[in-house]
Amino acid sequence: MSYKANFKVWRGDGEAGDLQDYIVEVNEGEVVLDIIHRLQATQAPDLAVRWNCKAGKCGSCSAEINGMPRLMCMTRMSTFTETETITVTPLRTFPVIRDLVTDVSYNYQKAREIPSFAPPANLGLGEYRMKQQDVERSQEFRKCIECFLCQNTCHVIRDHEENKENFAGPRFLMRVAELDMHPLDEADRVREAQEEHGLGFCNITKCCTEVCPEHIKITDNALIPMKERVIDRKYDPVVWLGNALFRRNKSRH
C-alpha cells in the first residue's frame, strides 16, 4: 500500500527561501501532515511546522497545498495521484517566520479591536434564558477554529498589505455578526462593522466560505446580513433623522 511521493516544500525564513524537493514514503490513510512529520523525523529534523491536534479541531496547521489554502491534517493523500508532485507552501498573506510557519499576529490584533460581548446588566448567574433557535445563528460562527484560512484567502488583504490596517477580515467581521446575533448582547454592532472594521471592503466573492474547513457560510450567513442591515440603516429616513439630530445635539455640547 505504500509508495514514494514527490514533495516540494518551501524552506526559508523572512528574508529568503525556496522550494526544496523531497521523496518521501506515504502509507494508506495518511494526510499531508503525516508526510510533513515523516520528513521531520527522517530527512529534515528542523523543518518548521505549526500543528496541534491533528484532528481538524485546533486550526494550527494551515498552509497552501498545491496553491489551495487548507489544513494539512485534513488533506488526505488519497486525494492526489501517486505520481503527482505535492507542493506545500506557507500562508501567503502573513509574513513567514520559518518554513511553513507564518506570523499570524495580525489576526490577534484585529481580535482585540472588536468590542467584546456586552452582557445584560439585569441578569445574574444562571438567569440567562435563550431559545435554541436563537442561539444557533451565532453558534454557527462560534464553530470557527481560527485557522485563518479565510483571512489568508481574502483578496482584500491577500495582495494588499495596505488594506490590513482598516480591514478586520472575514473571521473578525463574522465575530461582529456573531455578537450582533447574540440574543442577549446589548451593544450596537452594525455601524462599527462598516465604519471601523471595513465591512465595505468585502465584495462577497465568497472565497472565505470556500476555504472554511468548518463549512461555515461566512458570506451568506454573516457578512451579507450585516451588509443588508448597514444599507437599511443608511437609507432609513427615521434613522437618518435620528442621526442628524444626535449629531446636532452632540455639537452643541
Add this chain to the structure above:
Amino acid sequence: MVQVQVERFDYDVVVIGAGGAGLRAAIEARQQGKRTAIISKSLFGKAHTVMAEGGCAASMGNVNEKDNWQVHFRDTMRGGKFLNNWRMAELHAKEAPERVWELETYGALFDRTKDGKISQRNFGGHTYPRLAHVGDRTGLEMIRTMQQKIVSLQQEDYAEYGDYEAKLKVFAECTVTELIKDGDRIAGAFAYWRDSGKFVLFEAPAIVLATGGIGKSFKVTSNSWEYTGDGHALALRAGATLINMEFVQFHPTGMVWPPSVKGILVTEGVRGDGGVLKNSKGDRFMFGYIPDVFKGQYAETEQEADGWYNDQDNNRRTPDLLPRDEVARAINSEVKEGRGSPHGGVFLDIASRLPAEEIKRRLPSMYHQFKELADVDITAQPMEVGPTCHYVMGGVEVDPDTASSVVPGLFAAGEVAGGMHGSNRLGGNSLSDLIVFGRRAGLGASEYVDSLSQKPKISESDVDAAAARATNPFDWPDSGQAENPYTIHAELQQSMNDLVGIIRKEAEIQQALDKLVELKQRARSVAVEGRREFNPGWHLALDLRNMLLVSECVAKAALMRTESRGGHTRDDFPGLDANWRNKLLVCSSDEAGTAATVTPKDQEPMREDLLELFELTELEKYYTDDELAAHPQRSGK
C-alpha cells in the same frame, strides 16, 4: 563565557499553560488586581482543551431537577473508586454550576433546553443528564469564551492605561524549561520563544502550572504534541510532589483506522446520545461487563437500557455508559477474545439509533471527522473504535482549597494537578475541573502574593545554568555519534504503550523501567541540527527530558500498586484491594530530574457528613472493615 541574552519580564502571577485551567486562573488573578502573564507553547486559543467534545459536568438540574451537588459528588467518588481527594470532589461538585453560568456572562452560547436554560447531556457514570455542551465542540466553546474574556479584560486595561497588555499579557509560542527558586520559594521561570529561540526570564513570586497531561509518552493517544508532561516535570524538579501517577485513563473510544488517525477521540457523547457498542457478532456486549461494585445501578436488559433515555425514573442507565475504565477494559477483552472489528476495535453504532439529521445536528464534528479522515458516514455505518490514552489522573499534589503545591509559590490546576479524579475521571468532569480549580489557583496565587513581605530574588547563576541546559542539545558529542530525539521519542511511546498501557503486569513494567534507564542514558547524547529559530528537533529534545521523567513516575507507581483500580489494571492483581484504597503513591525527584522515587502515604479520611452521603452497603464494597468500624450505622448496631 559569553553572557547569554535574556529578555526579562516582571509579573505578580505567571500562568504556564493557556488551556481552560490556565485561562481561568489568569482571569481570576487579573481580576484580583495582579499583573498576570500567560505562557503558552502554542498560539493563543489552540490549547488541548479545544479537543474536549462532550461537555462540562455541573449539577444545574436543568434537565432533571433531582440533580444536585451531592449526587454529582457521589458519582465522582464512585467513578474514581473512592481514591479521590474528597475535598476536591466536594468543591468541584458544589462550584461547577456557578462557574458554568459565569461563562455565559463572558458570552458562551451553550445548547438550550426548551425553557431556554443550558441543556445538559447524559454521560458515563453521571446519574442524571449533567453535561453543559455545545454539540460536540464544548471544549472549543470554553476556550474561545475565555480567550474572548481575556481580550475583554485587555480592552478594559487599554481604556484605563492605554496599553492592552498593562495587566494581562499572553506569551504565545513560548516554552518554559525551568522554574527558578529563591531558597525554598518560587522566584520565576526560564523560557524560550519558539519562533526566535531566544531566552526569556519571568520574575514572579507565584506560578500556576496549567500545562495539561502526559499522553505524548504513549503511542496511541488522543493527546496533541503539547502533552509532554512539562508541568509535572517542572514541579518535580522544583521539589513538588506528584500523586496518583499510576492512573492513566484510556478512553474507550478512539478511532482505530486509518493508522494515521489511530487514537483520535470519538466523544462519549455518541453513547450519551444513544449510540451503543457492539462486537463482531452484533451483540451489545457491555451487559456482560457490569462489575460487582456497580451491580444494581445499571440496566440488565437492552429493553430497559433503551427505555432509560426517555424515562429515567423507571429504568436504569445503559452499561454502555459505565465509567471509562470499565468500558475500555471491556473493549480490550472483546478484541482479545476474537470478537473485534476488522481493524482491531469494536463497533460503535449510532446510525441505527437516531435519524441521520439528528446525528448531524448533535454530533457534527464526529460526522465531519469520520467522513473526512476515514471515509465513514456515521449516519449510515457503525464506527470502529478502541481504547486510546486520553488523560492522566495523576498530577501535582495540591491543597484542595488554594491549589498550592508543597513548594511555596507553586500552584497547579487542571489535568496537571492530581487528586480530584482519584483512580478514574468521569467524562465531563475535566472541563468543570478546569474552571473550578483554575479559578481557585488564580485566587490562591493572588492571596499568596499579597501575603509576601519581600519579593523572592533570582540569582544570575541560576539563569546562566538554565540557559546552558536549554542549549545543550546543540552540542554534538565528541564522538560525533548523536542520538536523534525523534527516535528516542518513538521508542518511549512504543514501550509505554505496550508495557505500561491499559493492562499491566509486573514483568512488563519492569521491562519498561529497564528501557527507561536505557533511554535516559541515550537521551544524554541527543543532538540536533539547525538553528534556534523554530526548530522542532530542538523543541522535542527539551520536551523529551520531561517525558522520560514523568514516564518513570508512571511506571514506578504502577509497579508498586499491586491491585487493579480505575485507570490502573494489573493482570497479576486483578481485583480491587480495600487496603490500597486509602494509599497515595507520592512521586518526587532530585533537582536535576534524573531519577524519580515513589513513597506510599495515607490519605486523610473523608469528612463524616460526606461519608454519610453513601449507603454503608456501598462503602463496604470499597472500604476495609477497620475503616468502617466508626460508621454510625455500624457503631450503632
